[in-house]
Amino acid sequence: MKHLGRAAALAGLLASLWLVWHENPAAVLGALRVAGAGLLLAALVHVLPMLANACDWRSLIRGANRPGVARMLHTVWVRESVNCMLPVARIGGEVVGFRLLRRRGVRPAMAIGSIIVDMQLTVISQLLFTMVGIGFLFAHAHSGALRLASQLAWGVVVLTPLFVLFAVMQHASPFERIGRVLERMTSGKLAALVGPSARIDQTIKLIWRRRAVVLRYLFFWQPLQCFLTSLEIWLALYFLGERITLVEAVVIESLIQAISSAAFFVPGALGVQEGGFILIGGALGLDPSLCLALAGARRIRDLVMYVPGLIAWQFAEAGRPATDFAQQAGLAPPGEPRITGEAAQR
Numbered sequence: 001m002k003h004l005g006r007a008a009a010l011a012g013l014l015a016s017l018w019l020v021w022h023e024n025p026a027a028v029l030g031a032l033r034v035a036g037a038g039l040l041l042a043a044l045v046h047v048l049p050m051l052a053n054a055c056d057w058r059s060l061i062r063g064a065n066r067p068g069v070a071r072m073l074h075t076v077w078v079r080e081s082v083n084c085m086l087p088v089a090r091i092g093g094e095v096v097g098f099r100l101l102r103r104r105g106v107r108p109a110m111a112i113g114s115i116i117v118d119m120q121l122t123v124i125s126q127l128l129f130t131m132v133g134i135g136f137l138f139a140h141a142h143s144g145a146l147r148l149a150s151q152l153a154w155g156v157v158v159l160t161p162l163f164v165l166f167a168v169m170q171h172a173s174p175f176e177r178i179g180r181v182l183e184r185m186t187s188g189k190l191a192a193l194v195g196p197s198a199r200i201d202q203t204i205k206l207i208w209r210r211r212a213v214v215l216r217y218l219f220f221w222q223p224l225q226c227f228l229t230s231l232e233i234w235l236a237l238y239f240l241g242e243r244i245t246l247v248e249a250v251v252i253e254s255l256i257q258a259i260s261s262a263a264f265f266v267p268g269a270l271g272v273q274e275g276g277f278i279l280i281g282g283a284l285g286l287d288p289s290l291c292l293a294l295a296g297a298r299r300i301r302d303l304v305m306y307v308p309g310l311i312a313w314q315f316a317e318a319g320r321p322a323t324d325f326a327q328q329a330g331l332a333p334p335g336e337p338r339i340t341g342e343a344a345q346r
Helices: 002-022 025-035 038-044 047-059 069-085 092-103 108-140 143-172 174-185 191-209 211-239 246-262 272-283 288-317
Strands: none
Touching: 025 038, 025 211, 025 288, 038 211, 038 288, 047 069, 047 108, 047 211, 069 092, 069 288, 092 108, 092 288, 108 191, 108 211, 108 246, 191 211, 211 246, 211 288, 246 272, 272 288
């Protein structure tokens, strides 16, 4: 899997370079030069959607050891950095986030449950925002954009059953079922898995039953997060010399997120994101070289925000005992070492 991710990253990088070369590199670099330090400001604005993400994720966590907003912001920062910069198929960040929550005293079942529900609700909200973006293209764009909107709409139709299945999977108690299957396969040697797995399923159900929290997540925090991320797009284009409305920025961001999520196996959506900016920006009447400059501004944000995030992750991991995910989750079979220290005692 690691080698596949590296190969996808290399292919994406080559595709990005080809797109820039094909669409007049002088114009792309000229636009970036004109924007100058403004793109750094647009990159730093990403702290705001990360803060919104920290607040909505934190709202899912219950218990006396729920981390404060600053610690949740640090966790979100590290999680995004790992998912964006490393070939981990958008899963490694969740594992790292779990480790950070455990070290901050969150119970294993609650840590895993909050991560899974956060992913489920994000998928639902992303589907909704993608539909809004497609609807805008159908209503306002030219004939070429209608073709793109139709293709995206068919993609949503095909993937919606999978999204719905993922969102409602907690009703099937998947972790307990997997634990029991493993127990039967090993003739009872992994019986200790069943109890913790059932607790994870129960935690997920309890989080979903907090309807006020779930609705606030879907209809306040997620729209706020989308708006703040779209503000990055609006600011970057402003400094690149192009004026668009905030609504158009939301459309670009929602559809770029959908395309990047579909290419989850490519680290940082290299190449895919650049192509997406050209398609979506072109549908809204933006010049291809400007779209690539906008994609370059997004890469500047990744470097400014996520490289330091990876460094922060290494500092967080420094001096900690190496334990695997199952051990930290309390799912290790009897006789296996578990996480130690203050976090495990709480």
